[in-house]
Amino acid sequence: MTVTDLTTTAWLRELKSDPDPSTALVCFPPGGGSITAYRALARGFSSGTTVFGVQYPGRLDRLGDEPVPVLTELADQAAADLLAWPKSVRLAIFGHSMGATVAYEAARRVEAAGREVAHLFVSGRPAPAFAETRLLHAGPDEGLIADLERLSNDPASVQILREEPSLAELVLPALRSDYRAVETYRHEPGEPLRTAITALISSEDPTTTPAQAEEWRAYSAAGFDLATFPGGHFYLDLPENLSAIVALITRTLAGPVPGRSN
Template structure:
């Protein structure tokens, strides 16, 4: 297989090419995020790994596309594109925060479609049976901005949304939609994935504890690993964490590729 066999779509965007990838890692952004959330991280991977990201509607070059308010519908559409890729593409999936839930539901659909997912990485999100108690998507813009400030590594960078109404008008509709998707999501029980899962959590994440991340173990019939990092909810954006994060993912994918060769 060569990278030319991989076709980008409205949903799937190439972030890092590779002439002969042993694995293709597909990354799902957090709520309010876009494919560029993984641009820097993607470039840290060495040879053998091609990286694609998901571009949700309602942001960047998809600003005019209709928002999708149901998390499971997002998974339906993304899985359809992944299932259209050549069957010999070795596929792994990474998702952070809301992206972890979309990634999980997508993995369920990809497996049901007869494709193997070599590994699922779920980051910064409790296991699927967790139900969000809040309803930020029904509240005022102030609540959404305050939540962004709480979760951000740099709260000052978020406060511009208070001072620039035109920017808020661009950013907040997609964010509100994504909070709706997460806050209304209800897991439908089924067979555990055949895909191994690694759950990643940070020590100071106000949204997810290590105990909640550990509960992902019940959602796979294969191997499970829990990895902990320093930092808050967006620990993966911290330069000091990225080498260790990429090393963990790369080592895991290398081991998977070795077992399948």
């Protein structure tokens, strides 16, 4: 595989290039996020791995594109572009928060089309059978902003959405759409994935308990592993965690399949 085999599209954006990669790692952002969520992580990978991010509509250079409020439709679009890549591409998939569920659904579609996924990494999100009971997407802006503060590493940084209405007008439509996608998603049961899954959680994440992360085990027929990092929901943004996360992904992709499911 060469980097020229990997097509950049409206949905797939290159974050870290490699002239002759052995693996393409595709990262799905959290709700309200964009490919910028993975720029720091992408820089941590050495030669052999090229990193792409999925750019959802309604943000950054896709601000003029209507947000997609249905999680499975996000997966449909991303998977379609991934399936257009040559079969020689060794594909690994990573997703955080909402992105973990979208990544899982995209992996289902890739496998259903007869393609292999080298590994699925799911971060900061309960297993797919978990159903959200909140309906923040149907409520006022204040509820969305308050939830961002609850999850943020620096709640004060979210205050600007209250102070700058023009910024809120740009940010909140995509955020509301993503909350709707998460809160209305219901898992359709099916066969477990043929690829192994690694779940990543953090020690102080209010959204995902170790028991909930462990439930991802049932979604793989190839093996499962669980890794815990310090921090809150957005532990990925903490510089002190980046090298350990990159090392985990690199080691997993280079090594044997995690502990086999019984």
